[in-house]
Each structure stands twice: as structure tokens, then as C-alpha cells.
Amino acid sequence: MRRRVGVWLFGARGSVATTTIAGAAALDHGAPAAGVVTELPDFSSAGLVPTDQLVFGGHDVVETPLSKQVERLTAGGVLPAGLGTLITAELAEAERNITLLPGNRNAAEGGDLPVGAVAHHPPDPQPGQFGVVRRMAEDIRAFRLRYDLEHVVAINVASTEAPYEVDVDSAAELRMALGERDVLPPSSLGALAAFEAGAAYMDFTPSTSIKPEAVREWAIEKGLPYGGQDAKTGETLVKSVLAPMFVHRALPVHAWSGTNLLGGGDGATLADPRAAESKGVSKERGLSEMLGDVAGEVHIDYVDPMGDWKTAWDHVVFSGFLGVRMTLQFTWQGCDSALAAPLVLDLARLSALALERKHVGAMPFLGFYFKDPIESSEHALARQYDALVRWVREC
Amino acid sequence: MRRRVGVWLFGARGSVATTTIAGAAALDHGAPAAGVVTELPDFSSAGLVPTDQLVFGGHDVVETPLSKQVERLTAGGVLPAGLGTLITAELAEAERNITLLPGNRNAAEGGDLPVGAVAHHPPDPQPGQFGVVRRMAEDIRAFRLRYDLEHVVAINVASTEAPYEVDVDSAAELRMALGERDVLPPSSLGALAAFEAGAAYMDFTPSTSIKPEAVREWAIEKGLPYGGQDAKTGETLVKSVLAPMFVHRALPVHAWSGTNLLGGGDGATLADPRAAESKGVSKERGLSEMLGDVAGEVHIDYVDPMGDWKTAWDHVVFSGFLGVRMTLQFTWQGCDSALAAPLVLDLARLSALALERKHVGAMPFLGFYFKDPIESSEHALARQYDALVRWVREC
Amino acid sequence: MRRRVGVWLFGARGSVATTTIAGAAALDHGAPAAGVVTELPDFSSAGLVPTDQLVFGGHDVVETPLSKQVERLTAGGVLPAGLGTLITAELAEAERNITLLPGNRNAAEGGDLPVGAVAHHPPDPQPGQFGVVRRMAEDIRAFRLRYDLEHVVAINVASTEAPYEVDVDSAAELRMALGERDVLPPSSLGALAAFEAGAAYMDFTPSTSIKPEAVREWAIEKGLPYGGQDAKTGETLVKSVLAPMFVHRALPVHAWSGTNLLGGGDGATLADPRAAESKGVSKERGLSEMLGDVAGEVHIDYVDPMGDWKTAWDHVVFSGFLGVRMTLQFTWQGCDSALAAPLVLDLARLSALALERKHVGAMPFLGFYFKDPIESSEHALARQYDALVRWVREC
Amino acid sequence: MRRRVGVWLFGARGSVATTTIAGAAALDHGAPAAGVVTELPDFSSAGLVPTDQLVFGGHDVVETPLSKQVERLTAGGVLPAGLGTLITAELAEAERNITLLPGNRNAAEGGDLPVGAVAHHPPDPQPGQFGVVRRMAEDIRAFRLRYDLEHVVAINVASTEAPYEVDVDSAAELRMALGERDVLPPSSLGALAAFEAGAAYMDFTPSTSIKPEAVREWAIEKGLPYGGQDAKTGETLVKSVLAPMFVHRALPVHAWSGTNLLGGGDGATLADPRAAESKGVSKERGLSEMLGDVAGEVHIDYVDPMGDWKTAWDHVVFSGFLGVRMTLQFTWQGCDSALAAPLVLDLARLSALALERKHVGAMPFLGFYFKDPIESSEHALARQYDALVRWVREC
């Protein structure tokens, strides 16, 4: 019998993680798999791991039980009423697999460490961050053993960090520095821990994680795949089909402005201008690669009363024949976690396939899922979809 | 030296036709070719006829001079101020190539024939419509001779007709019936005239034209290409990228509602519910082929104060993971003629290439341009674009 | 001690009625009175009956229990989760006060009578409709006795009827005709029943009810007040502040177009073009009285997947100085029943005050609540509010 | 015969000023007075000065001729084609009445003084700003004499200044300080100059001008009226009718977010965050006074390709009965100068009436026109309109 696949979530108690864990359980209970791309016929021949063979665990810096989060998300209309009681067993099991990263909370959590920063396990007596990576990797390895998992995929769904300057250039330099000083932000420590534990690593966020060359080299030395960054679920998703439309129709775009209103935990984090900066950079990359230089700003506003819902308004000025000015506006009203969770399942299944196929290094064929696709400059959704299907059917 | 290509426009005095003729002249005077798809690098190796080698002529049922139409379109902000005086010579030349289809006006023109109906040249003494076709074909042949044209492409940009029931099943039956009675609406007579004159035929409208099997057989017997129908310039264009987005992301769409507000000549025609019916059918085909059955209606409202401008509002209800309902709305504010005219130039150039390549019958690879692509069921814009580029590069 | 006030609802099992009954109960349990205008400080000195002194009863043509409706509205996000169990007692009490109007269902209910038509109680052996009115009035009188009510207010929240031609001109003629033939639609029979039972009558719908002069005379003969019609809760509410803005700023409005998308029972009824006609007429009255003749249509589309939610999009073309064209668009996304129910409470309290003050005939000072305010041509919301407050404070 | 009224514009070469001057001339040539509120019947009995009796002059820091500005505004669709040639005489006359404030340009004009700062006439040999005020007042007095004007009204339509800290508390202190040091920003110097020249003063902008108590005292000592600030022409205008709607309907508003996209000179100025700060403060005052504390931000984005056009998108979260969340969104697409210019004419006529009536001090009854109405806390448009009409009809 086929062994199960482990999904290790950094940020395991957040909205996206909770919706993923609860949603996978709901699917087992017969809920329809809306939003799970890998359930489309195009993917049926690939032998992807069934979603009921996924086991969940992870790290977080807060202790709020998953069942509480399920309650909150149900009140907010993200999860269907009654789901919580149906899936008590599954929640309890995932709960047992979540390790608290102890120590101070970051600012977004009401603590006094900078946003995204975290002190792990028993405060480390030695200088440097190697101990942290080692203990996090041990957590992942223990998870693998507990279930005798075939593969483990680690996915970063933790709060978006502020940008972080990493000053080492290679895996070798990094190894040295890690024993001596604080050289990486938490997201990158998570990536290293994943690689140390033989897991694939996917970044659902725009944090530093696998951005540094040195971290990527580390993955390659271990023979492991990685992918990201920053899942494309709402405004950017729509942009990724509208921008190619203007390009294909030879209609010059002069300005593209956007305002995103959102509440929830992610909104609270992005109210911190430094975290918003990371997000802004990843949001804007696609547009400028598709359209060149266009005027217009992108705002991300924290609007507490919107809860887990997001509204994005985009305004595009373009011109037609002989320079006549025209506009396109759109308003997207979505529930981010409900859009994100099925993609986490997709990424888990596809990363497991990559491990199966012994793929090493970046997975640019997953660009379909990301605002800032690693080692790829294709942002047009239709092309990204075709590339994904081609890879899946490859062997 | 390469000989020129003739573009014969049915509806040669309408907004689209006038903007096309004026726009082509403006390009010769250095205006930028925004909206002309065949000017994109993807098309540069195909040896398409340069736009300054296109000559314009056509049929219409009204006598308003092109220069008057240019004035009207300038006042409405469709054409740039000052263009009229710059291109007097070009307008005058096209003016000489336009033949009035005499007789009664249709209802949209203030006459008493049904919308789209028209009595041609000297009222025909014989029964049937063969005489009409013959005389229209002669007009086109004379145009070809006048300029010693390499190819002639006939494009239907006349007012949208009401649906019309054609009761003959083959070219043979049609030939017989044409000598005896009124069997076809004006658009189909135009198509036959084009084929009789050895011209390619493109339908920019949702009229009957090449819908009947018998008319298509006629083209094939003459060894000529045809294409259409109903150019995709605004709301439907946007739909053709948004619908695939939902499909690729496995997000079920429950309802898609649309309201189109427009003034101008096209708006006045579509205020007639029978003409609107033709338009409605072609607008909805793509959506249902892409998404299956979804709730929602499409309205086309004539709003005189909007002049040549159109505003479309679309509202889409879809669901995400576990059935959470979300919405996407868009508002498109465009100037239809300025979106349509460059596509007429594209279709002329591409049809000339098809004649060059001796392509016979339907041109499904032009689906990129149409709401109701003939002999094709691909409606996703990105795929249509790729298919078009593939065909262009074929040889 | 002050005696209680009875609220008799025609359409007592519909969405508006159920939300009203459940909402009044929720207020007793401490829910905040959002949307209840008569709870504003401007109304505090008027000695209005407290909402916990209202008792509910009514007529309907279906038997679906209120508790089932509460479940449905809770699932649709109209009522808060958990409310149903909190208010079981109140629902059961109202349930006991609802009388079934027996006989065939109307078309909107799956029966074979026309929309809005209904056969009452034991089918009447005699010709004419007097028996129906008498028996309905008895139901209301019995309700008054059961609770020893101070006043009874009858409010029509039944399905919108098709327009109905009434061919009698005075109360006297009507009295005669009622004994002989079918002369009135159900809504007007309800109004007469109310007057016979000494109740005030308010029409929340655009049905015929009190439109005929003869029905109004009847009220005046009985010395009773009446008011209506068609509560202004969404799109029309917004219009009633935007239109005066254009007027006050001397900005000419050229076109006002609107599209309303809605599901639910009201949506299903309005999918019948005859019912929609009644609604359309009342929706458009205010605009034309405020702005004169403007272009543009109003669409009401039934979109089943929207459930009890409504989205309205309005597009306004106006001009500024020297004729420059500009536009204003708005999108209203509301839950109709949650907007309507608090207004039903307001109207009950204000009508009880009118009874108290022995007001006879039309209540134009309630125009604040209606799209088609009876015997008033003031549609500007701010003025209507001021007029209402003035009346309330009068004595 | 009645003598004429002079309108002295600070910022006389800007878009608002130019549109005002050109528009007044167009009215003389028969253009319809759309947007001129004082042309409504409500104002006809007040004996307001006819618009053809207004004479224009003013100060600016740039020398671009009015005719050039008219050309630019015509190309941008603000002024109708052909107007320029029709009104050459009127433009030339106004041109003669505009005095250059010499010296350095402010940053928004490409100079090196801070935004809004300006050095006047021959650089002043003495310390302090008294000389500046004196010379500006002389310009205004000369204008009055040149035309033997009945009244002069000075209106500030210059670029919005950054906030400015004024450290004197009374007219007396101010008089002292003015002879010694730089104590006021240009807008306040303009106000003093107006008062010195016996003119009324209106502030169309959110600059410092009459904010300091000391400046207002100065007006009162001179027995003159003043009013402002920051004309309400677009987004804020709409807010001023929507916010009262929510209040009157007892619907709690939780969040109100807004994004304003604009190009043009005003947009360029507001791209400077310090100028934007002044604007933001005035924009938000009304909302918070009407609704209390609500979440949400207001963005003002400079989007160069939008030229003189502005698009504002507002998103409002409110709740209905029992806390159900609903939203209202609106999109306003207007041409700011075409909305502003007729209001400048209104303010000129109404201020002349105030002078006629010897009104001294603040004119709170003009709140109808302003985002930040001086000495008034009424922001609801309908009430403001009624107050204005009451004042006009007073005597």
C-alpha cells in the first residue's frame, strides 16, 4: 500500500493553514473539491497523491487551538456552519503535530520581537542560528517517522515578514555564519530546516525564505526541490489574465492603479508598512514584466471590519486606435483563505510528485500559482497553466 | 512592385467603416498603430500587406459623406481633432469607391423596409435576388479593375440584421431559389457578391451572412476563404480571458450577468429587439461553451446620450473552497469604433494572406477576433492568440 | 398599564415578515436595533410603543412554519446563527396567530391561480368577494380580542401582484360590486379587511391595495389611516439622495440606467414580467419626479444563486459646466430582508401613533419609507426625513 | 446703471481659474449655465449680480498666457472645441488684469521655494511680509479703480499649500510680526491683501489662508466677510449625501475607504505628500463629523495619464438589522475644473451679495460649497442647500 505524504506548515495555526487542514478533512467527508486545480481532468493521469492521504503538522508561534480558529473562521463565513463538529478527530490529530516555536512573540502577535522574528525552543545557549535550524528539522523528521511518510512537503504560510538583507553569498558562507550570528530571518531558517529534513519547500508568502542564493544552493546540495513565491489568489490573479489581453490586442496600458481592502490576520500584518513592502514588491513584479512601465500605485489597506474578506478595486487606463483613452475597472470580492487553501493542497500534491520524480532545484512550472514565480518570467495565466499541465504529463 | 489590396466594406459609411478608413489614412500620416494586432512583433515575418497598400471601397444604403461622418466622430471624441483636414484626399478617394445601394431605407435608417432590408440599384424587373447579387459583384469587380488590385477582401460592417430563416440547404438549391424569390437577407447577398467577384469575405457582425450551409458551399465552390462572426471588442473580449481563469482555477461560476449601455448608430440598431436578438445569441455562445450553464442575463440598452461610447458592467458569482460565495465585477468603458477599426485592418491583412495561401473555406484560426468564431469552439483568448500566430507562421 | 399593539402581516411567512418577527424577538433578547429609525434620538420624545410591546399575526397562502423560514434565512446569512433556538417561544406564539388563506396557490407558489390571486377560507358559496373580506376581517378582530390590543396595524408584505384594473370609482360602487363579482385583487381585499377590523393599513409593496380611490374612501369612512407604497430599501434609497444632489448642484442628468440582480422569493416573483411591471413603475416614479425625463432603463433580473442578497448597479450620465459629460456609478450589495424588517417595525410604531392621534386618510409624512409615497411628490430623502420628524413631534 | 463686480483670483492662470474665466465668457455667448447653482429658480429673486457683469483679474506665479491654458484644457476635453477663438477678446481683457507675483517659483512649479511659497514683486528690501501684503493690496485696488467696481471678491484658487504653523494669536500680534519676519504662508498674505483692499475673501482650497484666528480678526476689523474652505466638487460631494442617508436610516457605518486618481496641475501638487496632507484633513472632516469614528483610509494618487480628469472609488461597509454586513461602492468620474468653475461664479455672486448686505465675518451659510465649511459643522448637503437658500431669501 502507498505510504502517506506529510504536509508541514510554517504558520500552522493561521487562517490559510486552518482552512487547508479543515478543508482537506471536509473533502474526506464528501465536500466538493472546488478550487482544487489538481482535481481537474487535465491532472487525472498523473498519479498525484489523493488528498485523503495527506497528513498535516507544522510550526507556529501562537498556541490558539485549531478548533478555536475553525470557530472564528466559521463565524466569519469562511468555513461552512457545522463543519467543526464533523471533523473533530482530524483537527485533534493535526493539533498533535503542531510544535510551538517558543519564546517571544513578534510585533504582529503582540510581542516585542520585530514582525516575523521568533525565538525558538529553549533559548539557545550557543551563538548563531544553527541550533534553531537543527531543532526545527528534528520536529519535521519526527513527524515523518511518526507516520512513516513517503514524502514530506514543507509550505510556508506564516505571516509575511519585512524585507531582510542577507549578507552571505553561498551555502558554504552561510553554513559558517549560522554558527556564529543571526544571519537569516525565520522564513529562511524554516526553509533550511525543511531541506535538512529532506523535505520539499514551497513559499506561499513573499518573505525572504528562498530568495537568497545561499539558501537555494543548500536545497540543491541536498537534491531537493523548492518553489514559490506569494500565492496568486485575488487581484493579482485577475491581473494575470487581463494584462495579457491588452498585450495580445496591442492596446497600450498607461496606468494601472489598485486598492486592496482587507481585515483578518494577514491584513493586520500588512498594516505594518515593512511587511506591506514585501507584498507590494511581489504584487507589482508581474505587471511590470507584462506591460513595461505603467503609472499608478497599489494600496493595501487594513480595514478591520472586513474580517477575512478582501475587496480589491483596480482601475486601468489604456488607449485604442489613434490614442483614444478608455478604462477598465474591476472589483474582486473574495475570501482569501478559501481561495488559498485549495492551492496549498495542490502545491502539496505537486511537490510530492516533484520529489517522486527526483526533481532538484527551482520549480518554475508552478508559476501558475504565484505572484512572483521563482526562476520564471512568464506571468500570463493561460501560458502558466499550459506549462503546468505539460510538466505534470511529462513522464 | 507589389500590387495593392482592396478592402470592400458593406456598411461603408458607418462608424466602424469610417474609423477604419480615416485610421488607415492617419497611420500613413504617422499616427501610432495602437490596437493593430498584426503590427506586433509576432506577425512581422509573415509578409502581410502594409496598411498603406490598402485601398477602400464599399456599399452603403445612405449617402452621408465620409467627411461628415469624420466630423461627427471627431466631435464625439472617437477621432482626434484636426484629423479630418489632414486626410481630405484619402477620404475623397474612398468616397469615389462607395456605391449607394438605392431604394428604400430600412427601419433603422428611417425608411419603411425592415431593419437590414434594402432594395438595390434600379429596382429589379425580374423576380428573385440573382440580379442584386450580380450587380453588387460587378461593383466589386470594377473596384478591383480600377486599381489593378492583387486581392480583394470584403468585410461586412453593416448594421446588424434581425435573425432570418433561410430555407435552402445547398448551394445548388440556393442558385435555383435566387432566380425565383427572396430567399436571403442583405448580408448573405453581400457574401455571395463577394464570392462571385473572387473576394474573401469576413463578417464583423452577427448577421445571417455566412451562417447558411448553402452560402458556405458557394464559397468553397469558388475556392475562397471566409470568416467571422461578430467582432469581439469589449465586454466579450474581457469575458474571453476571465472565463478561462475560473476554469483553470477550478472555481465554479454560478451566475454571470451583464448590462451594456451604448449610443451611436449601432446602439440605435440594437434598440430593435430583433437585431438585439442576433447580437445576444453571439455574445452568449462563448460563455456557455466555456462555463456550461450559468444563471444571469445580458442586457443591451440604447442610451442615446452615450454617443459612440459604451459602458459594460458584468457581475459574476462564483464559489471557492467548500462553497464560499464570491463575486467579481468589471466595468468596461470603451469607444467601440476605436476598438473595432484596427481589427478591420487586421482582418483585411490576414484575409489577403489567406488568399495568397489559397486557403479555401472557413478560417477558424481567426477566432481571436470573434464572439462567435466560425467552425471553432475555442473561446479562450490566449489559446486563440497562439493559434493565430501559429497559422501566420505556418509557411 | 399600556395595552399592546398588534401587527398583522399579509404574507406572514415571507422573508420580510419572518425577519421582522424574528428580529423583534432578537431585540427583546438584547440585539442592537440597527436600522430601526424610530430608535434614533429624534424620535425619543414621541411616546412610540416599545418594540417589545408588539404582537405579531397575519395571513399567508403557504404553510411553511416560521421556524423553517428562520432556518433558511440563517443559512443564507440574513439571520445570525443561533438565533432560531433563542427565540423558539416567540416564533411559536406568532405561528399561532397566522391564518392560512386556503384554496389554490398562486403561480409564484406553484399553484394555478395567477400571481397574487388567492381563494380564501372555505370556498365561498355566494358570488362576489364580500365573504372573503368579512372572514379576513374576522381573523384580525379575533387577534385583537385574543390580546386585548390597544391598536392593530395591518401591513402588506405579501408577494408583489401584477397590475390590476379596478373598474369602480367610489366606496359605494365598490360595496355593491363586492357582493356580485370579483372586482379587486387580494391586496385590496386585505386593505378592506383591515379597515373593517378597525386597523391601520400600510403597503410595503407596489401592489394595487390602496391605489383605487374607492379603497381609500373606505378607509376615510371608517376614520382610519393608510400609507405606502413599496418600501425604499436599496437602489431607490440611494437614488433618493443622489438625485437631489444633482438637482441642488444644477448638474443636468441625461441618463440613469440600473440593473438589479436578486434571488430569493421576491426575486422569483419578480421574474414574472407582470409582477416586475408593478415594481418597475414604483421604482421609476421618484426619479422622473426629481429629474424629469432622463434616458435609461431599469432591469430586475432573477439570479437564483444570489439567494436573499441583492446587487444593484446604477450608471448615471450627467454634464457639468459647458456640457462636459461625466458619470457616477454605484454598486449596492444588500440583504433586502435585513433592510426591510426594521422599517416594518418603524411603520408599525408610527401607524400606532397615527391611530392614537386619530389621523384619518393618507399619511404622506411617511414618504421617507417609500418608493411611491402616497399623496406626496417629495422624493428627496433628507426632506422626507425632516417631514417625518416634524410630524412625530407635532403634538 | 449698476456697476460691475470684480473677481480677483489667486492662481489666476490655473485650471480652475481659466475654466471660470473662459466659462463666464462662454455664458455671455449663450452657453447653457449647467452647474451654476445660483441660476436655479430658488435664487432668482435675490438680485444677484448677472454673470456678464463680472470682471476677472488676479495674481499668479507663472506667466503661461490664458489662451495657452485654454488650448490645453480644450485638448483635454474640459472646454468645448472652438471656444478659444470665440472668446479671444474676453481672454485678452482678463490677461491684462493678471499680475505676476515675481521671484522664485515654488517646487510644484519647478522652482526652489517650498510648495506654495512665493517671493513677490521686486524683492522687498525691508524685513517681514508687510510690504508683500501692501503691494498685493495695491494690485487689487488698482483693479477696482480701473473698472469703477461696485464690489471686489477675492477667491483663492492657487495650488494647495502644505500645512503651515502660524505662531501669532491675534490681529494685533500679527500686525507687529508682519513688519519683522516671515510669519504667514502666501495664502494668508493673499487674504490680508484682500481685506486691505476692501474685498471679500473666499478660499476654494484647503490652504492655511483664513485658518489662523488672527487673520479672521483682521477681516472683522475691516468689516468684511470671508468663507471657505476647499470646494466640494467630487467624491466629498457624494459623501455629503450618502453619509446622511446612513444616519437617517440608522444604519451603522463601519468603514469608508476611498481612492482618488487624478492628473493635471492639482494632481501634480497633491503628489507632494505635504500638500496632500492639507487636502486629506479637509476631505475627512465631514465624514467623521457625520458618522463618528469609522475605519478606512483615503488615498490621493497622481496618475499623469488621466489629465484633467478624476476618478474616485469609495467603498463603504455598513450593517443592517441584527448586524448583517453590506456594502456600497461608488465610482465618480468627473472633470474637476468643469465642476469647480461654476461654483467659483456662484461664490463670487454670493459674496457680492454679502458685501451688499454688509455681512461681517464668517459665512457659514455657504457650507454647501465646501468640504471644510468655516464656522459650521453641518455637512449634509440637503440641509446646507436649505440653509443657503434661506440666507439668500432673508431680506
Ligand SMILES: NC(=O)c1ccc[n+]([C@@H]2O[C@H](COP(=O)([O-])OP(=O)(O)OC[C@H]3O[C@@H](n4cnc5c(N)ncnc54)[C@H](O)[C@@H]3O)[C@@H](O)[C@H]2O)c1
Ligand atoms: N490568503 C491568501 O489568499 C494569501 C495569498 C498569498 C499569500 N498569502 C500569505 O500567506 C500567509 C498566511 O496568511 P494568513 O491569512 O493565514 O495569515 P494569518 O495571520 O492568519 O496566519 C499567519 C500565521 O503565521 C504564524 N507565524 C507568524 N510568524 C511565524 C513564524 N516565524 N513561524 C511560524 N509561524 C509564524 C502566526 O502566528 C499565524 O498563526 C501570509 O504571509 C499571506 O501574506 C495568503
Ligand SMILES: NC(=O)c1ccc[n+]([C@@H]2O[C@H](COP(=O)([O-])OP(=O)(O)OC[C@H]3O[C@@H](n4cnc5c(N)ncnc54)[C@H](O)[C@@H]3O)[C@@H](O)[C@H]2O)c1
Ligand atoms: N464597433 C464594434 O466594436 C463592433 C463590434 C462587433 C460588431 N460590430 C458590428 O459592426 C457593425 C457596424 O457597427 P457601426 O457602429 O459601424 O454601426 P453604424 O450604424 O454606425 O453603421 C452601419 C452602417 O451600415 C449601413 N447599412 C445598413 N444596412 C446596410 C445594407 N444592407 N447594406 C450596406 N450597408 C448597410 C448603415 O447605413 C450604416 O452606415 C454593426 O453590425 C455592429 O454590430 C461592431
Ligand SMILES: NC(=O)c1ccc[n+]([C@@H]2O[C@H](COP(=O)([O-])OP(=O)(O)OC[C@H]3O[C@@H](n4cnc5c(N)ncnc54)[C@H](O)[C@@H]3O)[C@@H](O)[C@H]2O)c1
Ligand atoms: N425586502 C425588501 O427590501 C422589500 C422592499 C420593498 C418591497 N418589498 C416587497 O415586500 C414583499 C415581500 O417580500 P419578501 O422578500 O418577503 O417576499 P417573499 O416571497 O419571501 O414573501 C411573500 C409572502 O407572501 C405570501 N403571499 C403571496 N400571496 C399572498 C396573498 N394573497 N395573501 C397573503 N400572503 C401571500 C407568500 O406565500 C410569501 O410567504 C414583496 O412584495 C416585495 O416586493 C420588499
Ligand SMILES: NC(=O)c1ccc[n+]([C@@H]2O[C@H](COP(=O)([O-])OP(=O)(O)OC[C@H]3O[C@@H](n4cnc5c(N)ncnc54)[C@H](O)[C@@H]3O)[C@@H](O)[C@H]2O)c1
Ligand atoms: N478643481 C476642483 O474641483 C477643486 C476642488 C476643490 C479645491 N480645488 C483647489 O483649487 C486649487 C486650484 O486647482 P487647479 O486645478 O486650478 O490647480 P492648478 O495647478 O491648475 O492651478 C493652480 C494655480 O495656482 C498658481 N499658484 C501657485 N502658487 C501661487 C501663489 N502663491 N500665488 C498665486 N498663484 C499661485 C499656479 O501657478 C497655478 O497657475 C487647488 O488648490 C485645488 O486643490 C479644486
Ligand code: NA
Ligand atoms: Na488568458
Ligand code: NA
Ligand atoms: Na440629502
